[in-house]
Amino acid sequence: MDCRDFYCDVHTVADIQERLAKQASNLPKGTWIxxxxxxxxxxxxxxxxxxxxxxxxxxxxxxPVSISFGAHIIVGNTQALELAGINTDxxxxxxxxxxxxxxxxxxxxxxxxxAQLILRKVMPRYDSAQLKSGIANAVVKCLERGVTxxxxxxxxxxxxxxxxxxxxxxxxxxxxxxxxxxxxxxIN
Numbered sequence: 001m002d003c004r005d006f007y008c009d010v011h012t013v014a015d016i017q018e019r020l021a022k023q024a025s026n027l028p029k030g031t032w033i034x035x036x037x038x039x040x041x042x043x044x045x046x047x048x049x050x051x052x053x054x055x056x057x058x059x060x061x062x063x064p065v066s067i068s069f070g071a072h073i074i075v076g077n078t079q080a081l082e083l084a085g086i087n088t089d090x091x092x093x094x095x096x097x098x099x100x101x102x103x104x105x106x107x108x109x110x111x112x113x114x115a116q117l118i119l120r121k122v123m124p125r126y127d128s129a130q131l132k133s134g135i136a137n138a139v140v141k142c143l144e145r146g147v148t149x150x151x152x153x154x155x156x157x158x159x160x161x162x163x164x165x166x167x168x169x170x171x172x173x174x175x176x177x178x179x180x181x182x183x184x185x186x187i188n
Contacts, residue, residue: 003067004038005045007141013051016067021059029062032080032124039070053077053109066123071153074116075109084119086111093118131162 001023002008003016010016016037023033042050056065056077064080076084088105092098096115099108111119126134142150154160 001033001035003035005041006038010037010041011046013045013047013049013055016051017055017059020056020065024060024063027063031063033060033063033065034123035065035067037067037069039072041069050075050110053081053107056109066119068116072113074111074119076111076119077109080119080122081107081109083122086118090118126158128158128162128165131159132166135159135162135166 001019003010003019005011008015008019010019016035020033020035023035027033037050038044042048050069050073051067053076056067056075057079060077062079063077064083065077066074066080067076068074076086081087086098086107088100088107090098090107093114096111096113096117098115098118099110099112100106101108139150142148152159152163
């Protein structure tokens with residue numbers, strides 16, 4: 001689900017909580033909620049910070065939740081952290097950091113850099129249709145903002161296949177005519 005301030009009416013941590021609570025109300029208990037925020041969104045939110053696991057727990061106590069804020073930070077709620085085995089005693093991985101509340105040393109839910117991988121291992125993976133839908137949606141949003149070139153950092157072949165399939169399909173009923181946007185040397 002989308003919690004990005006660039007595309008949604010999200011200006012505070014409470015706005016993020018509201019969106020998550022609404023999404024959770026439509027899902028069976030225990031279903032993962034995977035949300036996406038924006039890079040450096042903490043600087044633009046009125047709160048000047050990301051939400052923490054306690055704030056996520058208050059509104060979504062019955063679902064594991066993760067929110068990525070760009071490629072460098074992810075925040076998980078208690079259920080998500082427990083599924084990943086992240087607790088007070090979990091050491092920071094090389095190249096990563098698990099943020100802790102100063103008094104209790106309990107994880108706040110914020111995982112930086114390679115610490116994200118601990119949580120990502122237990123998160124659901126997008127299927128091909130979800131990847132293609134997400135890519136098509138992102139392309140439309142980029143074009144609406146005047147962006148004509150993107151760079152996508154991928155970790156495996158699934159997104160690459162999704163891009164290739166979208167280019168091959170290029171169906172006229174596709175609202176963003178995605179095939180034409182991936183033609184080398186062509187700006188649309």
